[in-house]
Amino acid sequence: MNTESHIDCKQCKNRYKSIFCDLKEEEVDVLSLGKACKTYKKGEEIFTQGTPPKGIFIINAGKVKISRLADSGNEQIVKMVNSGEILGYRALLSNEMYSSSAVALEVTSICFLPRHLFFRFIEQNATLAGALLKIAASDLKHTERKLVDLSQKTARERIAEALLYLKEIYGYEQDQTTINVILTRGDIANIAGTTRETSIRVLAGLKKDKIIDFSGKSIKVKDFPGLVSLANISD
Amino acid sequence: MNTESHIDCKQCKNRYKSIFCDLKEEEVDVLSLGKACKTYKKGEEIFTQGTPPKGIFIINAGKVKISRLADSGNEQIVKMVNSGEILGYRALLSNEMYSSSAVALEVTSICFLPRHLFFRFIEQNATLAGALLKIAASDLKHTERKLVDLSQKTARERIAEALLYLKEIYGYEQDQTTINVILTRGDIANIAGTTRETSIRVLAGLKKDKIIDFSGKSIKVKDFPGLVSLANISD
DNA sequence: CGCCGACTTGATTAAATTCAATGTCGGTGG
């Protein structure tokens, strides 16, 4: 939770450059003014569903889940985020309350860029707006795909796809097998849009079929092609 | 299918202005160069899933559904579109094949803006990029919401919500009651992410409960508040 | 040591899909 000076935070500048490719050095400097860095503990909320957005967040290091809580208490994970990504731009752009919450999955370091700076930049800098547009288009693509999957695939297919998704976002650990993120079975269920029990049963089935392996929360992919064909991905 | 000269098509210019608010007159003129207008028959495809995007489409008049076909043959409607909206920008921005198809639901007049012009504009004109960004943010919001609904709501709630969605997009006819679009039961099912049979049964139930009324394909909303509370909308 | 949170497993239940059959409407051609 400590707030560093923007001068200390060289890492952030590099993030800006990699996200908004082609930004000039002085543009990065201006972006860096007025922003603040924070460290969030595991489980801590970065922003909360139903509250107004005050700026955007850029993840320096760590992992975050974006999820939406229904009145029923059910949680649906909308997106998993890794370091280097932008967070919270959607609500800001449509000028609405956050429709989902962001929670740190581990110790996470995040830069905050206040809204007035954010808007000044996308209004004045077509490159940045274009970069953001591409991010939005990519988010939209992934969300549309999830939408279609949810309505057309079985729980088994969706869990398989969730594992592939996690591998895509977080990659493997050094062993090139273990998916590099620790989640509860409930979280995996909430990515796949099913219940904890179903996710447990499906994971157990995948283990028996030697597609994956696990003991505890780390999941190893033993048969990647098998997982892909199970997930039944179309494009 | 006739292609009009861009000079004839005054309507298009007004569309540009309303979509990309604040465009100057000469910018609209440049946008108008090189574009073409077409009229599509009912059922005709505007673009096809799996093909490369060549530009964006702007609907002058008519109604369109955007849907994605799975290998299984199942169709999921991703979005319903009315006149005045932009179409097909997503695939263009992420530089991918179309992940869904667009089909005219009735006789529909559409302007086409080729990709080189589109990109020149969003690169040079921050206002336009910003406007598009807001459209993308709005699309993303709607898609995220649908995603959550699909995983958490019953078929009845989703059908109720689909009707509200159609009313929001297309409005009522003169009687201020009849939803201003003609769809098959299958289409409604594909919006709600269920089967034709289920959509028929649920619609029959809503009719019996005097929430809606219909004979044939036109649907009348008799109890709007009832429909809203059925749909169980959170935000 | 005992407790808490997460995990696991089995049994039951509910919801919705699937399958099958029939009905209706609009258009088309003889």
Add this chain to the structure above:
DNA sequence: CCACCGACATTGAATTTAATCAAGTCGGCG
């Protein structure tokens, strides 16, 4: 004009899937 065709709508019954409910287990931590 009428018979027929095809597309869509409707209804009932069987089946499947996954949610829900109910216990019991495991592992870490105060």
